[in-house]
Amino acid sequence: MGPCGCGLPVAEAVRGQVMALEANFCRVRLEQPGPGGQRQLLCTRRSRLAHGGQQVMVGDWVGLEGLDWTDGRAAVASLEPRRSELQRPALANADRVVVVVALAQPQLDPEALSRFLLCAETTGLEVLVLLSKADLVEPALGQQWLERLAAWGYGAQAIGRGDPLALGALRQRLQGGVSVLCGPSGVGKSSLLNALVPALALRTAAVSGKLQRGRHTTRHVELHDLAVDTLLADTPGFNRPELPTDASQWPLLFPEIRQQQQAGARCRFRDCRHLQEPGCAIDRHWERYDYYRALFDQRP
Ligand SMILES: Nc1nc2c(ncn2[C@@H]2O[C@H](COP(=O)(O)OP(=O)(O)OP(=O)(O)O)[C@@H](O)[C@H]2O)c(=O)[nH]1
Ligand SMILES: [Mg+2]
Ligand SMILES: [Zn+2]
Structure with missing residues (x-):
């Protein structure tokens, strides 16, 4: 019985995960197989605005509507919040x-x-x-x-x-x-x-x-x-990934620094970049330290 007590079954939203984007379509793998055992449907994507300004990505969990089991087609109706997001790839x-x-x-x-x-x-x-x-x-x-x-x-x-x-x-x-x-x-x-x-x-x-x-x-x-x-x-290979632009995040991207902090190293300033700041508690004797420091010199 449905939650409203009317006795009709509730239409379960059909969920799936986007496996690939192909031109204007995306291939969606269904969470539950369809009535004929279908695992994947070819789905049209709505415009960017329809999903709160977000574009559908491979890996996204989506809700589907307009299901046509015979032709294996549907349309992406909704986009679920992401647990994580990688831009390139x-x-x-x-x-x-x-x-x-x-x-x-x-x-x-x-x-x-x-x-x-x-x-x-x-x-x-x-x-x-x-x-x-x-x-x-x-x-x-x-x-x-x-x-x-x-x-x-x-x-x-x-x-x-x-x-x-x-x-x-x-x-x-x-x-x-x-x-x-x-x-x-x-x-x-x-x-x-x-x-x-x-x-x-x-x-x-x-x-x-x-x-x-x-x-x-x-x-x-x-x-x-x-x-x-x-x-x-x-994913397609590429040869020169862009560095993350927000320099205040750079120290967090080096396990060499994170591990020292996890072991209790505390710098005097919270926004310490571990370059030459007074009260810096991070040891600089690690192989990639020069590489790390040079990142700040290359800033535009
Ligand atoms: N000797 C050797 N050759 C390999 C190995 N793995 C891949 N190759 C060869 O390396 C070449 C490139 O392999 P791909 O799998 O196409 O490389 P990819 O990383 O997918 O490249 P993109 O799709 O361009 O990003 C092919 O000729 C492979 O046969 C390996 O473990 N040993
Ligand atoms: Mg390849
Ligand atoms: Zn520091």
Whole structure:
């Protein structure tokens, strides 16, 4: 019986999660399968204004109306508030950001890696680092990088082609919730998804040129099923993420600083930037400190 006591069933709002955006449509995965077992519907998007000025993103939870089960169509009627939001790559409701960089082809550039990490940190989510193409380098190099990243404050994993143990470990780390792969073009993000879910057969392409750069093969953000309640987003690679603009946030984006504060370090001034301020309690002996300080010099 409905809540009004009239005896009619209440029309349950149909909820789903946006898996991909395709031209004017979005592909929505239903929370509950439809009457014929349908899992996904192709939905039209309303204009930006219809959703309180917000544009629908991959990862969004939406309410649907105008359902046509026969043709597999519907329209997005409402947009639910987001738990998290990443601007580039654009994804809503991620739980974990996986920054992927290759140990070789293209060569690993520590500054580019830091830029990706800073972007990932703006979400406040768990950040993992994946060092791909481990099969192309001496194991010692991978090990050096793992230690270096641990000193930066990151849990990292190396993985190469044809390494079932590493793949199993990765699968475990991604278990539960929504993870997003982000990193430069050509590091092997789509290849990783193909290794995890061979049926996907996502397009990949060889790196090219003297710098062994990627060729921007993946063009759109798309969520894929890894396991029950476990999704992983493939995203287009890009080579130079923008730094977060709000400089007052920068200290929070460095685990090296956060860990000292969590251990009790208290600066005299609340807005201390940990440069040369009197009463600064942050120790400056860490590898990326010069990089951190230089961010403030580059400010426009
Ligand atoms: N040797 C080796 N090659 C790899 C590995 N992973 C990927 N590759 C190769 O690297 C190239 C680029 O891989 P992609 O998966 O297309 O890279 P991507 O990160 O998805 O690139 P974009 O879609 O452009 O962002 C392909 O030729 C892959 O076969 C690996 O672990 N080892
Ligand atoms: Mg790709
Ligand atoms: Zn300080």
